[in-house]
Amino acid sequence: MAGYTTKIDAVERRIVPLESWHREREALLAKEKAHTRAGDKLAAERRRLPWVKVEKDYVFRGRVGEARLHDLFEGRRQLIVYHHMLRPADPAPCSGCGMVGDQIPHLAHLHQRDATLVFVSRAPLPEIEAFRARMGWSMPWYETVDSFNTDFDVDGGFGVNVFYRSGTDIYRTYFTTGRAAETLGTVWTFLDLTPLGRQETWEDSPAGTPQTAPYQWWRLHDEYEHP
Structure with a gap:
């Protein structure tokens, strides 16, 4: 049977024998x-980016009251911050940010790799909580009350900042925005943004990075604390 071209639902498609399909699929x-x-090489370069020490003390409002940047880490060493575009009295919340929120993985997997993920927005906390309830989201979400957004290159739009905490010192390690943020949504894509990465032995990481064998640390999300 020879291949041929036809239109399926108004789109031109090639139809070929199975052997030909396997050959093209292998290529x-x-x-x-x-x-x-x-992508692995790019992530390795990301883990070697120089860091910037954060000197300013930032204030946030969350479910348990006022917080500082170090509080957002929740005791972990790595912090991923998604700057959601929800604004005060926002009549039309950003649909793109909404899609990012819908794709957030179960956070237990990130926590196991010493990483915390939070959302921040300029909208007042009551509006954040109302929108969170509407969307059915559970990730930590804070109101920014100072220059945190603009100081970290998010001025009216959205973005992702990554930080590392060592004792009382905090460092900025990475930032991205635009289409780079649309691929986020799996445990792997978020960990690839962090300075410690997935922490698996196959990764090309700076000397001293904690690592374990691939798959070894993986658990069902309710089994990390109670295996």
């Missing part, structure tokens, strides 16, 4: 694997 798979390896 595409080789490119996909190369793309994955390129």
Whole structure:
């Protein structure tokens, strides 16, 4: 059976025998694997970015009251901050930020790798809580009350900042915005933004990075504290 071209639902498609499909699929798979390896190399470069020490003390409002930046870590060493575009009295919350929120993974997996994920917005806390309830979200979400957003390159839009805490010292390690944020949503994509990465032995990371064998640390999300 020879291949042919036809329109399916008004879109032109090639129809080929199974052997031909396998051959072309194998060629595409080789490119996909190369793309994955390129992403691994990019993440390795990200883990080697220089850091900037955070000198200013920032204030937030959350469910349990006023908080400082070090409180957002919840005792962990790494902090991923998503700057959600929810504004005061926002009549039309950002649909793109809404899609990011809908894709947030179960946070127990990030916590196991010493990383905390939070959302921050300029909207007042009661409006944040009302919108969170509407969306059915449970991630920590804080109101920013000072220059935190603009100091970290988010001025009216959205973005992702990553921080590292060592004792009382806090460092900024990474920032991204635009389409780079649309791929977020899995445990892996978030961990790849952090300075410690996935912490698995196959990763190319700075010397001294804590690592374990692949798959070894994986658990059902309710089994980390009670295996």
